[in-house]
Each structure stands twice: as C-alpha cells, then as structure tokens.
Amino acid sequence: MKRALLFAPLLLPLPACAGTQANDGPSLAKRPVEGRFDVAPPAPVVAPPGPLPTDLAGRLARWESDGAAGQQAFAAERSVTASLVSAAAGAPVASERWVVAQQAISRLTAARAPVTGALADIDRLYIERSVDEQVDGLPDIYALRDRLADLVSTQDAVIEALSAQLPG
Numbered sequence: 001m002k003r004a005l006l007f008a009p010l011l012l013p014l015p016a017c018a019g020t021q022a023n024d025g026p027s028l029a030k031r032p033v034e035g036r037f038d039v040a041p042p043a044p045v046v047a048p049p050g051p052l053p054t055d056l057a058g059r060l061a062r063w064e065s066d067g068a069a070g071q072q073a074f075a076a077e078r079s080v081t082a083s084l085v086s087a088a089a090g091a092p093v094a095s096e097r098w099v100v101a102q103q104a105i106s107r108l109t110a111a112r113a114p115v116t117g118a119l120a121d122i123d124r125l126y127i128e129r130s131v132d133e134q135v136d137g138l139p140d141i142y143a144l145r146d147r148l149a150d151l152v153s154t155q156d157a158v159i160e161a162l163s164a165q166l167p168g
Contacts, residue, residue, distance in 0.1 A: 049135040049136055049137065049138050049139055050135075050136040050137070051136065051137065052136070052137035052140045052141075053136055053137055056125070056137055056141070059121075059125070060122075060140065060141065060144055062118075063118035063121060063122055063144060063148070064118075064144055064147075066114040066115065066117065066118040067114065067115050067118050067119075067144075067147070067148050067151060069114050070111070070112050070113065070114030070115030070116070070117075070118070070151075071112075071115060071151055071155075073111040073112070073114070074108065074111045074112045074115070074155055074158075076111070077104075077107055077108045077111040078108060078158060080104060081101075081104040081105055081107070081108045081162060082162065084097075084100055084101045084104040085101045085104065085105070085162045085165050085166060086165070087100075087101070088100065088101035088166060089165050089166070091167075092167070093167050093168035098166060098167070098168075101166055102166065105159060105162055105163055105166075108158075108159060108162070109159060112152070112155050115148060115151050115152055115155065116152055118148055119145070119148040119149060119152055122141060122144060122145045122148060123145065125141060126138070126141050126142060126145055129141065
C-alpha cells in the first residue's frame with residue numbers, strides 16, 4: 001500500500017498532459033504582427049566630403065611641387081648613376097669603381113628626399129584628418145598621396161635594380 005501511495009503523485013499529471021494533446025494547441029505559424037519588423041533598416045545618410053579647405057590647398061601645392069622637384073633631381077642623377085654602376089658591374093667588392101658606384105646610388109637616394117618627405121607629410125595629414133573625422137578634402141589629399149606613392153615606388157624599383165647590378 002505504501003508503494004502505491006508513492007507513485008500516486010506521478011499519475012496525477014499524466015491525464016492533464018494527455019488532455020492538452022487531444023485539444024488543438026496554439027498555432028506555431030507566423031502571426032501578421034510578427035512580420036512587421038522584417039523590413040531592412042534605412043541606410044544612414046553620409047554627407048560626401050566637401051571641397052579642400054583653403055588652409056590645406058597651399059600645403060598640397062607645396063608638396064606637389066616638392067614631388068616634382070624630387071623627381072627631376074632623381075631623373076638627373078639616374079643616368080649618371082646608371083653609367084657608374086655599369087662601369088662597376090664586374091669590379092670586386094670594395095674596389096674603387098665599386099665604391100664610386102655605391103656613392104652614386106647614395107646620391108640618387110638622397111636626390112629623391114623631397115618626394116619621400118612630401119609623402120611622409122601627406123601621410124601624416126591624411127591620418128590626422130581621418131582620425132579627427134575631418135573628411136573635407138580627403139579625396140584631393142588621397143589623390144596627391146597616391147601620385148607621390150607611385151613616384152616613390154618607381155624610384156625604389158630603379159634603386160633596387162641598380163643595386164642588384166653590383167656584387168656584394
């Protein structure tokens with residue numbers, strides 16, 4: 001008898017469960033109110049960058065002229081350096097011709113200082129304005145930065161090619 005009383009509480013909930021299964025429960029289908037939020041949120045409106053501020057126009061013009069001057073100086077040194085490197089191509093390391101060619105490559109590298117300096121300055125300006133979220137003029141700044149970076153990349157390739165011709 002005591003055993004039957006122990007299982008009696010377990011038998012009571014069973015009819016309740018069986019009763020709900022016989023009845024139709026609530027539908028799990030999507031209700032009309034649930035589709036209300038299925039719309040994409042509107043895209044945030046971001047104003048395009050404005051024109052270049054007047055205080056920056058002079059700096060960009062100066063950096064552009066520095067880049068042009070550096071490119072002219074590089075071009076002038078390039079032919080001299082190329083002939084000296086060609087003359088030292090078969091010379092042993094630390095010979096007179098080799099040293100003269102290495103010095104010419106150093107002068108060629110120094111001749112492009114205005115370009116690399118302008119690129120460093122414009123990189124700094126671009127980063128500062130991006131961090132401060134000052135977007136006015138960024139397309140102009142980036143366009144000049146891109147031109148200067150292309151010049152430096154081309155000059156790097158020339159210097160590497162000349163340096164590769166020398167032993168050691």
